[in-house]
Amino acid sequence: MGAATDMSSFLSPLATIYKSAALTRRALYRRGLLKTNKLNRPVISIGNLSVGGTGKTPLVALTAKLALSRGLKPAILTRGYGRGRSTRLIALAPAANRSPNPRETGDEPALLAAALPEVPIVISASRYQAGIYAERVFQVDMHILDDGFQHLQLARDLDVVALDATQELSDRALLPAGRLREPCSALERAQVIVLTRVELAGAEGLENAVRRVNPSARLFRSRLRLKSLVNISSGERAAAEAFRGKSLFAFCGLGNSTAFFRYLDRWGFRIVGQHRFPDHHVYTSADTEVLARQAAQSQASALITTEKDMMNLPGGWKPGVDTYACEIEIEIENPAEFEDALFASLRAL
Numbered sequence: 250m251g252a253a254t255d256m257s258s259f260l261s262p263l264a265t266i267y268k269s270a271a272l273t274r275r276a277l278y279r280r281g282l283l284k285t286n287k288l289n290r291p292v293i294s295i296g297n298l299s300v301g302g303t304g305k306t307p308l309v310a311l312t313a314k315l316a317l318s319r320g321l322k323p324a325i326l327t328r329g330y331g332r333g334r335s336t337r338l339i340a341l342a343p344a345a346n347r348s349p350n351p352r353e354t355g356d357e358p359a360l361l362a363a364a365l366p367e368v369p370i371v372i373s374a375s376r377y378q379a380g381i382y383a384e385r386v387f388q389v390d391m392h393i394l395d396d397g398f399q400h401l402q403l404a405r406d407l408d409v410v411a412l413d414a415t416q417e418l419s420d421r422a423l424l425p426a427g428r429l430r431e432p433c434s435a436l437e438r439a440q441v442i443v444l445t446r447v448e449l450a451g452a453e454g455l456e457n458a459v460r461r462v463n464p465s466a467r468l469f470r471s472r473l474r475l476k477s478l479v480n481i482s483s484g485e486r487a488a489a490e491a492f493r494g495k496s497l498f499a500f501c502g503l504g505n506s507t508a509f510f511r512y513l514d515r516w517g518f519r520i521v522g523q524h525r526f527p528d529h530h531v532y533t534s535a536d537t538e539v540l541a542r543q544a545a546q547s548q549a550s551a552l553i554t555t556e557k558d559m560m561n562l563p564g565g566w567k568p569g570v571d572t573y574a575c576e577i578e579i580e581i582e583n584p585a586e587f588e589d590a591l592f593a594s595l596r597a598l
Contacts (some may be wrong), residue, residue: 307596
């Protein structure tokens, strides 16, 4: 704790410089000195203030499902963090049972592609070019801009921001001293703000902080629900109740790995050991050997991880111990009001 505090204090001057640069960039876009491109169809941006780990991907999936339930044809536009040949545009056409290579698309697009087979996903550093492609090839009604809050190059009709209730919301947490990409004042741009993981932390303080910055935003609370466990070798799903009381070894590579381990405890699993990796970690054979060895040393009956980590495990890996991924979904308090907030600005559709 002390070492982390000392490092944060050491990096505070750099965070001040970072804040100045972020505010300058925002002002250049606001004044039109940096160009913003507009697509022909409406854009809902789902983003955050921090570097990963806020529950944004489940929120993207929920938004797409709500659009589909309204008879709309959404596309997801994403950068595809961590993919190879990042300058190449990749389009994932709607298809049943599609399973793109996460090394080519990025782990989160691959996860979304499996969860949303009806939705085209276009991956490109230029989300504007991705959107133009989606409109021309897939004739979509609307776009969902994944991780788009800081992507000011593309105009959007609605900004939705996910804020993790377990994380500090303060300019003291700006990069590189903390995890925030922008000063808290950036929340002024958001029309909808979703507080995630409220079951792990009280939300009142965060709500008050948000209201001070943006009193007019529609504010919602959300939780994560465990749907099932997926066997990474067979793809078969099992009820979580079947694993309660069994010894499990947990691992993940997430922006907020602590939250995942807290969820496992909350969901009633008996975790006898754990291993953290960096966010978006691509696992090697050596990593999996270490995990299997640690599980054996802990006398764990199985390994447990996240769906995103499942995408980053070696292809064709045959673990010597059963390995399961947690299949989750986000639940919004006042879901009807949330849906109205998402689509009120898109009434013409």
